[in-house]
Amino acid sequence: MKVKYRRISVEVPDSARGGICEACGHTGKTDLHHIIYQYSTKEVRENPKLALEGTVELCYRCHRIANAIQLIRAGDDEKVPDRVKKVCRCLTAGIYCEQLDKLRFFL
Numbered sequence: 001m002k003v004k005y006r007r008i009s010v011e012v013p014d015s016a017r018g019g020i021c022e023a024c025g026h027t028g029k030t031d032l033h034h035i036i037y038q039y040s041t042k043e044v045r046e047n048p049k050l051a052l053e054g055t056v057e058l059c060y061r062c063h064r065i066a067n068a069i070q071l072i073r074a075g076d077d078e079k080v081p082d083r084v085k086k087v088c089r090c091l092t093a094g095i096y097c098e099q100l101d102k103l104r105f106f107l
Contacts, residue, residue, distance in 0.1 A: 010048035
């Protein structure tokens with residue numbers, strides 16, 4: 001099975017995925033989402049199993065949500081899909097400051 005790591009693809013054992021989304025429990029086709037890239041591409045090319053570290057298994061929908069959340073948390077507003085921005089504005093409209101601070105943890 002091939003896994004993308006930054007801008008490269010490496011071959012890892014097929015058993016790396018169980019076919020169950022860790023976020024919603026959906027069974028079927030899943031992707032590995034990198035929470036953090038811990039290694040350089042050179043290190044991963046030399047030891048492809050490193051590409052599996054710092055990952056979670058997500059279905060397509062949850063993977064898209066995870067990517068959007070990472071963009072929001074990184075402050076990369078230009079890459080955040082418009083639909084996600086609209087939902088965030090709806091969620092934060094008219095919320096008191098204390099509640100907004102709690103919500104920001106998830107954004």
